[in-house]
Amino acid sequence: MSTELAIETTGLVKVFGENRAVDGVDLAVPTGTVYGVLGPNGAGKTTTVRMLATLLRPDAGSARVFGKDVVKEADAVRSRVSLTGQYASVDEDLTGSENLILLARLLGHSKPAARDRAAQLLEGFGLTEAAGKQVKNYSGGMRRRIDIAASILNTPDLLFLDEPTTGLDPRSRNQVWDIVRAVVGHGTTVLLTTQYLDEADQLASRIAVIDHGRVIAEGTKGELKASVGSGTVHLRLRDAAQRPEAERVLSLALDATVQLDADPVALTARIDAHGSDRGAAEQAARALAELARSGITVDNFSLGQPSLDEVFLALTDKKGVAA
Amino acid sequence: MSTATTKTELEGVELAAPDAERLSALLVGLERPPRPSALSASLTFGWRAMLKIKHVPEQLFDVTAFPIMLVLMYTYLFGGALAGSTQEYIQFLLPGILVMSVVMITMYTGVSVNTDITKGVFDRFRTLPIWRPAPMVGYLLGDVLRYVLASAVMLTVGMIIGFRPDGGVLGVLAGVALLLVFAFAFSWIWTMFGLLLRTEKSVMGVSMMVIFPLTFLSNVFVDPKTMPGWLQAFVNNSPITHLATAVRELMAGNWPASALAWSLGWAGLIMVVFGAVTMRLYNRK
Numbered sequence: 320m321s322t323e324l325a326i327e328t329t330g331l332v333k334v335f336g337e338n339r340a341v342d343g344v345d346l347a348v349p350t351g352t353v354y355g356v357l358g359p360n361g362a363g364k365t366t367t368v369r370m371l372a373t374l375l376r377p378d379a380g381s382a383r384v385f386g387k388d389v390v391k392e393a394d395a396v397r398s399r400v401s402l403t404g405q406y407a408s409v410d411e412d413l414t415g416s417e418n419l420i421l422l423a424r425l426l427g428h429s430k431p432a433a434r435d436r437a438a439q440l441l442e443g444f445g446l447t448e449a450a451g452k453q454v455k456n457y458s459g460g461m462r463r464r465i466d467i468a469a470s471i472l473n474t475p476d477l478l479f480l481d482e483p484t485t486g487l488d489p490r491s492r493n494q495v496w497d498i499v500r501a502v503v504g505h506g507t508t509v510l511l512t513t514q515y516l517d518e519a520d521q522l523a524s525r526i527a528v529i530d531h532g533r534v535i536a537e538g539t540k541g542e543l544k545a546s547v548g549s550g551t552v553h554l555r556l557r558d559a560a561q562r563p564e565a566e567r568v569l570s571l572a573l574d575a576t577v578q579l580d581a582d583p584v585a586l587t588a589r590i591d592a593h594g595s596d597r598g599a600a601e602q603a604a605r606a607l608a609e610l611a612r613s614g615i616t617v618d619n620f621s622l623g624q625p626s627l628d629e630v631f632l633a634l635t636d637k638k639g640v641a642a
Numbered sequence: 643m644s645t646a647t648t649k650t651e652l653e654g655v656e657l658a659a660p661d662a663e664r665l666s667a668l669l670v671g672l673e674r675p676p677r678p679s680a681l682s683a684s685l686t687f688g689w690r691a692m693l694k695i696k697h698v699p700e701q702l703f704d705v706t707a708f709p710i711m712l713v714l715m716y717t718y719l720f721g722g723a724l725a726g727s728t729q730e731y732i733q734f735l736l737p738g739i740l741v742m743s744v745v746m747i748t749m750y751t752g753v754s755v756n757t758d759i760t761k762g763v764f765d766r767f768r769t770l771p772i773w774r775p776a777p778m779v780g781y782l783l784g785d786v787l788r789y790v791l792a793s794a795v796m797l798t799v800g801m802i803i804g805f806r807p808d809g810g811v812l813g814v815l816a817g818v819a820l821l822l823v824f825a826f827a828f829s830w831i832w833t834m835f836g837l838l839l840r841t842e843k844s845v846m847g848v849s850m851m852v853i854f855p856l857t858f859l860s861n862v863f864v865d866p867k868t869m870p871g872w873l874q875a876f877v878n879n880s881p882i883t884h885l886a887t888a889v890r891e892l893m894a895g896n897w898p899a900s901a902l903a904w905s906l907g908w909a910g911l912i913m914v915v916f917g918a919v920t921m922r923l924y925n926r927k
Contacts, residue, residue, distance in 0.1 A: 372769050376926065398677070398771040406762035410690065412697050421693075424686045425770050427675035443668040453697060469766065474669045501665035 323385070325350045325477050325508040326371060330380035333366050340366040342532030343380065348510060348525075350476075353503050355523030356512040357631060363532040364512040365405060368481050371510070372402045384477060400477045401470035405485065408466055409454055415441060415465045416450040423472050440468040444498075460491025467498055477508045484518060496521055516628045528634050536634050543630045550590045550599035551629055552606065555619035559583040565615045572606040584618075589629070680773035687780015692787065704750060705792035709743040713799050716863065724864060729804050736800040737817060737890040738862035743796060744789045744825050745857055745882065749849035751785050751829045755836030756845045768924075775921055782829050789825050793818045809895035817892040820905060824885050827909035830916035837923040862886050881908035 326348035333341040341363040348354040358364050369375040371382055373393040381388065387395040402408060409418045416437055423433035441450045444464045449457060454465060463483060470478055480499065484492040499522055503509055513519055519526050519540075526543060528536040536543055552573075556565055562584065566577045569588050578587040588606075590599045597605075603622045610617055678686070695701060716739055721728030755778070758764055767777045797805070797814065807814050832849060839845050859873065860882040866874050877883055884904035891898035 369765075372765075374765055374768055394771055397769055400769065402765060402769045404762045404765050408762040408766040410694075410763045411761070412694050413690070417693055421686060421690055422766070422770075424689075425678060425683055425767075425772055425776075427678045429675075432675070440668060443665055471669060473674050498665060502669065505669040507669075 323350055324348060324383075326354075326382070326384055326510065327386075328367075328371070328380065328382040331367065331370060331377050331382055332379035333363075333370060333375060334378050339532050341370070341377075344529070344532070344534055346527060346534070346537075348508065350508050351503070351506055352524045353499065353509040353511055353522045355519035355526040356510065356529055357514070357516065357519050357526055358512075358529035359514060362529045364529055365481055366532075367529070368402070368479050368510065368512055372400060372479050373397055374402075399475060400479065401473075401475035402479045403463075403466050403470045403481065403483060405481045409462075409469055411455040412453060414451050414453055415446055415457070418454060418465065419469060419472065422469050426473050428472075436472060440472065444468045458491075459487050460494065463487060463491065463495055464498070467495070467502075471502060471507075474502075474505060475507060477510065478502060480509060480511045482512055482514065484513070484515065492518075516631055528631065530634070536630070544624065546630065550603070551623050552588050552590060552603050553619075553621045553623070554586045554588075554610075554617055555582075556584045556586070557616040557618050561615045562586065564613060565610060565617075568609050568613050568615065569606055572609040573602060589633075590622075677771050680776060683772045683776035684779040684783060687777050688783030688787075689780075691781060691784020695784070695787075702788070702791065705747055705788045706795050708747075709792050709796045710799050712739055712743050713796055714803075717803060720863065732800060732803060732805050733807075734890070735863070736796070736805045737893050738860075738886045740793060740796050740800075740817075741821060741882065741886045741889055742857040742860075742862045744792055744821055745828060745885075746853055747789065747792055748785070748825050748829045749832050749846070749853055750788075751781055752832030752834075752836035752845045752849055753842055755781060755833050756839065756842050759837065774925065775917070778830075778833050778920060778924065781833065782826050785829060786822055786826055789822055790818075793821065807893040807895070809893045813893050813895045817889040820892065820902070821885070821889055824881075824905055824909045827913035830913050830920055833920045834916050834923065837920060856880065856882055860886055881905065881912075884908065 324347055326346055328344055328346045331341055331344040331346075332339070344363070344367055346354075346356075346367075356364050356367065366375065370377050371384060371389060373389050373396050376390055383389070384396045385399055389396050409415075410421070413421065419437035419440055420433045423436050424430070428436060438447075438450075441447050444467075446461060446465060446468070449461060454462060457465065467480075467483070483499070484495050487495065496518070499509060499511070509522075511519070511523060523540070525539055526537070527534050528543070536546065538546070552569075554565070554569075556562060562579065565586060566579065569575075569586065570577045573588050573590055575588050575590065579585075580587055590602050600622060603620075607617065607620060713736070717728050717732050717735060720735075721731035725731035725734060764777075797818075809816070831852070832845075835845050835848055839848060859877055860880050861877060862882070866877045866883070869877060881904070884901050885908075888898045888901035888905045891901060
């Protein structure tokens, strides 16, 4: 293969008792990009990352990181990757500064070099004043930052970020995103797992959607969005009693499945303009006219690009959409 | 809550956001140093254990107050009955109770391994390109420090209440050194259980089950000659008996070649077997 892949897995499987946590995952992650692994809780994202980071042995299939097998050449893999887990991967009893010095020493830095590097990173991450405090007293955002700082003591070639912003407030989340962008700008490949679609949308260039241990969709953001249609119509009716009728009229006019939202007066439908000679807006306009003719009062209407949310829901919860 | 004040204190710090330019400056052109040697990595983990003691000094309770209690309790409880006087008994008991206490304290190694692996930091250690046993050896090096402390405390209390070893300073030091070597090796049993068992409580439970019979069924308190034959068979072959004899003799200024050989042999065997199982579990976890 001419272009080097940062990660390449084929048929990766991990079974815990009865549960096939990872059930045949194939991934090909190009170097120098952020690759998003998107999926609901328990989809197998963390298990996949743990196998790639040499923490778990796959039960079947193979995984290579920069061409090295994660089981047979684990040490070669370890020297090029860093992991920031779902829970802070630093010692909570030690101070921020002690944590960084400890890890720098373990990466082979001399004592003075380790101290310098720790001070430098603490400053760069805005943690200088908290350097002497035990990490257990840090806020969620600070914990994330010290965690990522620990991961880039030696700038890794591949950084695993397992749900880096889960539980963070919006500002801390934006800070983590800035850090991720800076790391990628430097040439590091990032494998990002997340259950937040806007996070994948903001950071990742390619995305794999995982559910029940399998990759159910893979591609660029544009490709994934296009796969669920060209646009989405959202409607709000004045009278909830008219919804079944509105659903029937809409699905006939748009030739699409209509989703009934939790709100009893709201409906959502996807428009597929690719296979049609009419554009998405034109189709939506016709559907509105049909609704008016059937005597259904529409209070609010919007036509939007499909969001990754819709892609995600359409892919991971097909039953829910059809119901 | 005590942490509440610290959090408010740190709130101002939160405002200092990292900026992109400074961040990228942090990432450029850093030479990767060569990986550390096995010894250096182990010592670094030992340093971590010491930092933990520094931050949570209460954990030294088990190596200070607990051993003092044991010495006083057994000396005055059994002294008159078993040896005629406490003064007589302490000469016999102290080396033995030292062995018993330190061997008992080793079980905390398993508890700390067990609580540690449930935390995220263990994942980071396991993804580092270092000598694999280093984190475990680090724990044990930190624990050896605790054993030294326990030994010093017990010997001091012993001297105060009348322990006068014939072996002098050298004999006492030799006895303690042998005990430390044995305790280091013996601790690998607990690192194994720490990795094997799911909760801290089960580690404690299993440790008690092993340690109580092993330390009491020995020659720590009484001469085995008074025991029934089947028990003597067990007691005379127990590693704790060999160790207690060797430490007692060293402190008395003798050279117990056979007990010494048995103690070190047991230590080697335990370390090879349980060290191997520990590392297998550690790699598979």
